[in-house]
Amino acid sequence: MSPLLISLKVACWVTVLILPPGVLLGLLLARGGFRGKSLIETAATLPLVLPPTAVGYLLLRLLGRYGPLGEPSLGFDLDLLFTWKGAVLASGVMALPLVVRTARVAFEEVDPRLEGMARTLGLGRVRTFAEITLPLARRGLLAAAILGFSRALGEFGATVIVAGSIPGRTQTLALAIFNDMQIGHDREAMTLVAVTVALAFAAVFTVEMLLRKRPDVA
Amino acid sequence: MSRRAAAMAAMLILSLSVAWAAAPAPASSSAAPAEIVVYAAASLRDVLQQLAPACETSLESKLVFNFGASNDLARQIEAANKADVFLSADETWMDHVAQAGLVDAASRRSLLSNRLVVVGAADSALHVGSPSDLALPAVRRLALANPEAVPAGKYAKAWLEKAGAWSPVADRVVPFPDVRATLAAVESGGVEAGIVYRTDAAISTKVKVLYEVPAADGPKISYAVAALKDRPQAAAARRFVSWLAGPEATAAFERSGFIVLAQTP
Numbered sequence: 001m002s003p004l005l006i007s008l009k010v011a012c013w014v015t016v017l018i019l020p021p022g023v024l025l026g027l028l029l030a031r032g033g034f035r036g037k038s039l040i041e042t043a044a045t046l047p048l049v050l051p052p053t054a055v056g057y058l059l060l061r062l063l064g065r066y067g068p069l070g071e072p073s074l075g076f077d078l079d080l081l082f083t084w085k086g087a088v089l090a091s092g093v094m095a096l097p098l099v100v101r102t103a104r105v106a107f108e109e110v111d112p113r114l115e116g117m118a119r120t121l122g123l124g125r126v127r128t129f130a131e132i133t134l135p136l137a138r139r140g141l142l143a144a145a146i147l148g149f150s151r152a153l154g155e156f157g158a159t160v161i162v163a164g165s166i167p168g169r170t171q172t173l174a175l176a177i178f179n180d181m182q183i184g185h186d187r188e189a190m191t192l193v194a195v196t197v198a199l200a201f202a203a204v205f206t207v208e209m210l211l212r213k214r215p216d217v218a
Numbered sequence: 219m220s221r222r223a224a225a226m227a228a229m230l231i232l233s234l235s236v237a238w239a240a241a242p243a244p245a246s247s248s249a250a251p252a253e254i255v256v257y258a259a260a261s262l263r264d265v266l267q268q269l270a271p272a273c274e275t276s277l278e279s280k281l282v283f284n285f286g287a288s289n290d291l292a293r294q295i296e297a298a299n300k301a302d303v304f305l306s307a308d309e310t311w312m313d314h315v316a317q318a319g320l321v322d323a324a325s326r327r328s329l330l331s332n333r334l335v336v337v338g339a340a341d342s343a344l345h346v347g348s349p350s351d352l353a354l355p356a357v358r359r360l361a362l363a364n365p366e367a368v369p370a371g372k373y374a375k376a377w378l379e380k381a382g383a384w385s386p387v388a389d390r391v392v393p394f395p396d397v398r399a400t401l402a403a404v405e406s407g408g409v410e411a412g413i414v415y416r417t418d419a420a421i422s423t424k425v426k427v428l429y430e431v432p433a434a435d436g437p438k439i440s441y442a443v444a445a446l447k448d449r450p451q452a453a454a455a456r457r458f459v460s461w462l463a464g465p466e467a468t469a470a471f472e473r474s475g476f477i478v479l480a481q482t483p
Contacts, residue, residue, distance in 0.1 A: 060406060060408065061406075063408075064406045064407050064408050065339065065406065065407025065408065066406070066407055070407070081408045082359055082392050082408060082409070164392045164393070164394070165364075165393060165395075166391075166392055166393065167393075179364070179366075181293070182287070182289055182290055182293070182364070182367055182395065183289060183364070183366050183367035184289070184293060184314075184367070
């Protein structure tokens with residue numbers, strides 16, 4: 001499989017897997033007033049500010065043979081280390097904060113009075129969320145998904161530690177660029193750089209368009 | 219208030235930049251010892267660090283090390299001429315730097331050799347009696363320094379190819395950026411086996427040697443060293459290269475398991 005395809009596969013899985021918990025956490029932080037909120041908020045932001053190598057190393061120790069999630073401790077093999085699933089895990093952890101933060105802002109921009117009105121008109125909590133909050137926040141949530149996707153696409157430090165850089169299996173675009181640079185394949189490296197620039201440009205441009213304030217005529 | 223804060227910030231930046239500009243000045247005065255920047259193969263890390271104090275005293279110079287895979291170091295030297303001495307784990311990457319016109323050819327020599335070993339985690343139950351045993355199902359992943367570029371990986375691949383065992387193991391190879399990262403992968407238990415130098419295996423208590431590649435079966439392993447051209451410390455760099463071939467360094471290399479090559483340029 002080519003580095004581009006591996007990257008797309010990993011980033012798609014990351015997006016699908018972290019969107020539900022990310023959106024839920026974003027909603028919790030936007031709406032909930034509860035004890036320990038700032039603690040959760042800080043914890044959910046950590047991967048954004050920690051060096052990716054620190055995250056990768058923690059995951060490696062956790063999943064390694066002598067770690068609490070290693071084969072001897074669990075009795076079975078999760079088979080994540082040095083597989084593409086490991087790349088999904090590593091870049092998923094790195095991408096989660098972006099999804100949570102963007103989703104949080106998206107929910108905060110929904111006027112709570114609209115939700116209140118829906119409730120007084122007899123809509124339940126779940127239906128209010130599904131029919132009022134979610135549609136109003138949809139642009140921000142889509143931006144959250146794209147940002148998570150892009151972060152996963154570019155992740156390097158944690159991925160190389162957890163998934164290695166196996167050509168055709170775990171070698172994503174970011175890893176392939178580094179590999180080509182190391183072995184002196186400058187032309188191939190530059191081609192891959194061009195591909196990533198195009199992908200990143202498209203993603204960020206879409207997010208900009210989505211987040212641009214537009215008077216909401218509902 | 220905010221204007222005052224801005225003024226304070228400006229003062230801080232100004233004083234820091236003055237300090238930064240002033241700091242290097244004493245170092246460049248004549249009393250300071252020469253600083254020799256040494257780019258050395260990752261497998262030489264421990265032995266060179268161990269030798270450094272004696273060497274610094276003897277040469278009245280300060281050694282600054284940059285350890286890494288020889289391919290990375292060669293590319294770094296070619297990108298920016300910031301090294302005084304290059305110690306490559308193979309001749310090919312030294313040739314690469316020489317072709318770029320950066321090697322002081324008269325100083326170049328083949329300094330050391332080494333042996334390859336197959337290692338597993340300290341509690342590994344794996345039995346490796348021959349290269350073909352690496353194709354057994356128990357070896358799900360084999361850690362190698364990147365066989366496309368890193369000397370340790372290229373040597374390992376050459377050995378397996380010669381033994382006819384490369385194609386059955388090729389798709390279980392997990393490449394690592396240098397030989398010490400390969401060793402660390404075996405230590406962590408993330409892979410069942412790995413191929414490193416015997417000098418790497420010797421510094422780790424968390425791995426055990428499963429198989430030592432006989433010298434006759436493996437490729438010719440040769441570490442090249444040379445001073446680099448167009449550098450301010452050229453004389454000190456050449457003295458360092460000669461010192462590495464001297465009795466004190468030779469004894470340390472041999473204690474660590476390296477084979478010191480006869481001095482024929």
